Amino acid sequence: MRRGLLALLASTAMASPAFAADLPQSEAPYYVPPPLFTWTGAYVGANAAYGVGRYTYGGGSYFGDAGGGLFGITGGYNYQSGPVVAGVEADLAFGGVNGSGNPRAGVSATGSINGEGSLRARFGYALDHTLFYITGGYTGADLKGSVSDYASNPNILASQSAYLNGFVIGTGVEFALTRNISVKAEYLFSDYASSGLFNGTIDNINSGLGVSTVRAGINYRF
Secondary structure, three states: OHHHHHHHHHHHHHHHHHHHHHOOOOOOOOOOOOOOOOOOEEEEEEEEEEEEEEEEEOHHHHHOEEEEEEEEEEEEEEEEEOOEEEEEEEEEEEEEEEEEEOOOOOEEEEEEEEEEEEEEEEEEEEEOOEEEEEEEEEEEEEEEEEEEEOOOOOOEEEEEEEEEEEEEEEEEEEEEOOOOEEEEEEEEEEEEEEEEEOOOOOOOEEEEEEEEEEEEEEEEEO
């Protein structure tokens, strides 16, 4: 009887692996992880801004302080390596950063930046969907000036445009709402060198401009 019990136990042990092999095997579920978010790629967007500053050189007495809104378009490209993001961005904006003044009795003048554009480098640090960055580069603006001088004889009514070249620096933050859409807020300071206005009159001046701009925008990333 003892021998029979041992034989039964041995046969059961040998049959157990074969029985287990016949049972259906279940595999652990495999989930495909979502792709890691990256700022690398091209983008286009739109923005709105408000700028305040002061016309400089001779323009300070003729046009005084400046202020006004601008609306524009943006395009650029980012490359991300680790948390570091580097890129280039260009923009065009239109509107009016206006100023006016009375340099002397009988004389009034107005100055207006009707359009501006920039080409800038961007360097930033990414915390997942949030990008903090600094930016800087070239900027140019179209300045239109007008003067009414009733103190001169004959009176002078003159209007002239000039293109101002300068540099721009700033900082900002951008947040990705989705993989393709992001919003941003930034501060920019632009300093424009002077150019001549009202040439050939006694009111001829050189005018530049220094302006601080706060801007909000939305980008579509490809």
